[in-house]
Amino acid sequence: MARVVVDVMLKPEILDPQGQAVQRALPRLGFDGIADVRQGKRFELEVEGPVDAAALARINEMAETFLANTVIEDFTVKIEADEKAEESK
Amino acid sequence: MARVVVDVMLKPEILDPQGQAVQRALPRLGFDGIADVRQGKRFELEVEGPVDAAALARINEMAETFLANTVIEDFTVKIEADEKAEESK
Numbered sequence: 096m097a098r099v100v101v102d103v104m105l106k107p108e109i110l111d112p113q114g115q116a117v118q119r120a121l122p123r124l125g126f127d128g129i130a131d132v133r134q135g136k137r138f139e140l141e142v143e144g145p146v147d148a149a150a151l152a153r154i155n156e157m158a159e160t161f162l163a164n165t166v167i168e169d170f171t172v173k174i175e176a177d178e179k180a181e182e183s184k
Numbered sequence: 185m186a187r188v189v190v191d192v193m194l195k196p197e198i199l200d201p202q203g204q205a206v207q208r209a210l211p212r213l214g215f216d217g218i219a220d221v222r223q224g225k226r227f228e229l230e231v232e233g234p235v236d237a238a239a240l241a242r243i244n245e246m247a248e249t250f251l252a253n254t255v256i257e258d259f260t261v262k263i264e265a266d267e268k269a270e271e272s273k
Contacts, residue, residue, distance in 0.1 A: 096219060102226055104226065104228065114228075117227065117250075117251070120250070121250075124249070124250055126246045126250075128232045128242075129230065129232070130230040131228075131230035132230075133227070133228040134225060134227055134228075135225070135226045135227075136223060136224070136225065136226060137191055137193065137223070137226040138203075138206065138221060138222070139193065139203075139220075139222040139224070141218065141219040141220035142218060143217045150217070153215060153217075156215075157210065160213070161206075161209070161215075162206070
């Protein structure tokens with residue numbers, strides 16, 4: 096079984112209060128030198144069968160219509176070859 | 185400025201109700217063939233100065249003590265070379 100990762104992040108022009116809260120907390124906790132933090136979502140999908148062009152097209156459609164709100168969010172789809180996937184082949 | 189990405193996911197043995205909700209909604213929406221979905225967090229950190237071993241060690245400590253709850257979550261730290269980072273050099 097193959098793993099496909101969909102990362103969903105707020106578009107750069109959209110305010111990210113979660114990321115800002117993290118960024119502001121860092122100096123207080125002793126961590127300097129971080130200019131900006133953006134927080135988003137990561138979906139790990141375990142796909143049955145081969146991850147071919149058709150499967151990726153479906154996952155792209157899924158990300159666009161369901162996982163991300165494309166008015167305010169961008170998404171990327173990546174195939175991840177991990178050890179678990181290798182083992183279960 | 186370099187971008188470092190911290191991915192935080194629930195440990196495999198921890199129940200993920202958010203991921204399950206997504207997985208159950210997929211067939212209803214016409215998307216089949218997804219065996220499992222896990223949802224986690226993605227932090228994009230813009231790091232001032234060079235991302236050397238010392239900076240990575242600090243970011244690892246930050247992720248371990250602040251961004252992730254290591255009782256229930258795993259995290260990975262990756263340096264991401266993106267176009268924006270290249271341009272601003």
